[in-house]
Amino acid sequence: MNNLGSLERAIMEVLWDSPVPLLVRELQGVLNDGGGRPLAYTTVQTVAERLVRKGLLSRTTDRKAFRYSASRSRGEHVTAVMLEALAESQDRAPVLSCFAQSVELDDALRLLEELARRTGGHRHPGGPGWVPPPSS
Incomplete structure (x- = not known):
């Protein structure tokens, strides 16, 4: 911590x-x-x-x-510490890439599942494999 x-x-x-x-x-x-x-x-x-x-x-x-x-759960505290560390970087892409390569496979898959849930399964606009969201 x-x-x-x-x-x-x-x-x-x-x-x-x-x-x-x-x-x-x-x-x-x-x-x-x-x-x-x-x-x-x-x-x-x-x-x-x-x-x-x-x-x-x-x-x-x-x-x-x-x-x-x-005041907050252990998970919320660890998340805040991780976000604080990420905020200290001018260029987050290399930090995120290094983190993604460093976590164990099970954790990487869990993270992918959460990110897919958050984004509705859509990728970054204009990025590889990007799918536009369905129109309402």
Whole structure:
């Protein structure tokens, strides 16, 4: 995940996998169950608040505490990261071509199916194999 530290990534993973929003102490407990050096409550709280400011987490009040949940799904986040990386390129064609050649065949076929669904099976106007859309 682009531009996230290791604890930020760990918090996001826990919250994406959680069916309900978590309190900081619940989040801390899950993170500390993973082994490694125990994390302080204030450390988890500070990083969760940083993720709220980044727009990755939302929080709701629960008595005198907050419950945290992911603002978007894991898939939506990964998609945003991919689109952000693509937007950084002046010429997207070589990037898209390299990506298409790099993904596994099953993923390439899935992507083709989604693109065909999005375009109604039509190709780029004027490109090879282009079929004009049916007139209404």
